[in-house]
Amino acid sequence: MTVDVLKANELKKAAPVFGQLSFDDHEQVVFCNDKDTGLKAIIGIHNTVLGPALGGTRMWNYSSEWDAVNDVLRLSRGMTFKSAITGLNLGGGKAVIIGDAKTQKTPELMRRFGEFVHSLSGKYITAEDVGMETADMDTVREVTPYVTGISEDKGGAGNPSPVTAYGVYMGMKAAAKFRYGTDDLQGRSVLVQGIGHVGESLVDYLAKEGADVIISDINQQKLTEVRDRYNATIYGGEDVYGADVDIYAPCALGATINDQTIERFKASIIAGAANNQLADDTKHGIILREKGIIYAPDFLINAGGIINVYAELEGYGRKEIMEKTQNIYNTTLEILTAAEDNDISTHEAALKVAKQRIADRKNSK
Numbered sequence: 001m002t003v004d005v006l007k008a009n010e011l012k013k014a015a016p017v018f019g020q021l022s023f024d025d026h027e028q029v030v031f032c033n034d035k036d037t038g039l040k041a042i043i044g045i046h047n048t049v050l051g052p053a054l055g056g057t058r059m060w061n062y063s064s065e066w067d068a069v070n071d072v073l074r075l076s077r078g079m080t081f082k083s084a085i086t087g088l089n090l091g092g093g094k095a096v097i098i099g100d101a102k103t104q105k106t107p108e109l110m111r112r113f114g115e116f117v118h119s120l121s122g123k124y125i126t127a128e129d130v131g132m133e134t135a136d137m138d139t140v141r142e143v144t145p146y147v148t149g150i151s152e153d154k155g156g157a158g159n160p161s162p163v164t165a166y167g168v169y170m171g172m173k174a175a176a177k178f179r180y181g182t183d184d185l186q187g188r189s190v191l192v193q194g195i196g197h198v199g200e201s202l203v204d205y206l207a208k209e210g211a212d213v214i215i216s217d218i219n220q221q222k223l224t225e226v227r228d229r230y231n232a233t234i235y236g237g238e239d240v241y242g243a244d245v246d247i248y249a250p251c252a253l254g255a256t257i258n259d260q261t262i263e264r265f266k267a268s269i270i271a272g273a274a275n276n277q278l279a280d281d282t283k284h285g286i287i288l289r290e291k292g293i294i295y296a297p298d299f300l301i302n303a304g305g306i307i308n309v310y311a312e313l314e315g316y317g318r319k320e321i322m323e324k325t326q327n328i329y330n331t332t333l334e335i336l337t338a339a340e341d342n343d344i345s346t347h348e349a350a351l352k353v354a355k356q357r358i359a360d361r362k363n364s365k
Contacts, residue, residue, distance in 0.1 A: 022073035028123070029072070032116040037109040039097065041116065042068055044076035045124050046092040049362050052122055053093025054148065054306065054313075055079040056129030057113070059101040072096045074254070074276045079306070082299040084354035085331070086324075088310050093124045101131030110139040118144035127160070127309045130196070130253075134159050148309035157312050160305035163321060164273055165201030167328045171301025172247060172271040174332035179269055179294045183329075186210035189245040191235060191267070193217070194252025195226050198273045198305075202251060203230050216240050217252070241265055248272070254298075255279040262287050271296035278347060285345030296332055297350040303328060 027048060032041040045053045055076060062068040072094050080092025097113060099105070117126050117140065127149040128137050138154060140147045150156030172190075173183035189212040192199050199217075206213050207230040216235040217223050223234050237243060241261040248267035250256045254276035257265075262284055270277070270293060277298045278284040288295045304325040311321050339349035 022070050022077070024073070024077050026073060026076065029069075030116070030120070032113065034109075034112045037106065037112045038099070038104060039109050039112050040099065041095060041097045041113055042072045043095045043116070043120070043124055044072040044093060045120075046076040047080040047358065048091035048123060049358050050084060051089040051091050052125050053079070053091040054083070054125040054127065054309070055092060055094035056127040056149070056305075057095040057097060057132055058129040059097040059099060059105060059131030061100045062096070062098050065098065068096050068098050078275050078299045080358070081351060081354035082303045082306060084357045085300055085350055086303040086307060086328075087357075088306065090306070090310065094129075095124070095126055097131075105131070105136070107139050110136050111143050114140035114143040114147065117146050120146070122146050125313075127305075148312045150312070155312075157308050157321065159197065160308040161197035162201045163308040163325055164198045164302055164305035165205060166322070167304025167307070167325045168198070168202055168249070168251075168271065168273045168301050169205040170326055170329040171296045171332045172249065172269070174329045175269045175271050175294045175296045175336065176247070178333060178336045184209075187212060188247060189214060190247040190249055191216065191240065191243050191245045192249045192251055193240055193256070193272070194250065194274065195219075195222055196251070198302075199251035200226055202249060202273065203232055207231065214243070214245060239264060243267070250274040250277050257284050257288070262291075265291070265293060267293065269294045269296070271301060272298065273302045274298060275302065281347055281351075282345075285347035289339070289345045294336065295346050297335065297347050299354075300335060300350050301328055301332060
């Protein structure tokens with residue numbers, strides 16, 4: 001008998017899914033490939049105890065398939081807790097399409113992706129995410145009913161980005177109330193990193209309240225447009241993480257709070273729309289607490305988007321969507337208070353609430 005001993009750096013080659021640190025007892029991971037359209041996609045279904053797994057589809061030009069797997073595992077897990085803590089009867093899922101959304105996305109590719117979604121018979125319901133538009137969800141809807149975020153004229157709730165931004169705005173105001181004793185953001189300096197659909201909508205809310213809005217993005221043309229539209233300031237420093245601001249709002253990709261950046265933060269509050277902002281949920285959540293930085297858990301305050309698309313499944317209207325999203329303010333205050341009372345990180349406090357709801361439902365079945 002021959003026994004092969006693997007080195008640690010070889011583990012990911014032997015176990016590219018189950019060996020991932022991001023693998024968290026996911027129920028299903030589906031790899032989708034279509035030669036004719038060039039589709040290469042991965043659907044991650046983390047947990048369906050509370051209901052079908054709902055989560056958006058992200059199209060991104062990943063540097064490797066390994067990065068794509070890691071992203072879909074982390075994102076789908078986050079969706080589980082996002083729905084749970086928000087009180088929705090949904091599980092967590094996510095999909096990623098490997099490719100450049102600007103040059104490789106076609107209606108044929110989207111329809112083929114929709115067919116893969118349909119093959120799961122409703123266990124996974126897709127929606128819009130990075131690299132996607134409402135029109136893309138309309139195309140997917142041509143081949144499957146298991147899609148949300150379709151156009152309002154087609155019976156959907158429309159683009160979820162403004163609602164996502166409103167939830168982040170509510171969470172940010174709650175964090176300000178907890179930190180400063182008032183939720184008034186007038187005159188507060190807020191650095192919004194990433195001014196896509198959600199980031200720009202957040203800038204709009206902040207500008208209307210009179211906050212000192214500073215913006216950062218890799219798209220220089222977009223920076224200029226948003227600066228001029230909302231009278232914002234383009235960040236001119238070299239280290240966005242070390243910016244001397246009151247609030248840092250990450251609204252692009254995740255993991256910007258990591259070993260390389262965390263000691264540089266000068267902001268007293270971190271509250272943004274990006275998913276998986278903490279590269280290491282446990283370690284970095286604790287460090288932020290030790291540094292006295294108020295962290296509004298991402299999967300709590302960016303839940304406005306899923307509240308918006310959930311309306312298509314439950315049949316409630318715009319008024320209830322906004323009321324449910326506004327309640328993120330109250331939940332955020334409760335989480336921040338619980339974290340302080342129990343001397344734990346805010347991420348851990350939020351996770352406990354989400355996991356308890358899942359456990360209660362599982363035990364009741």
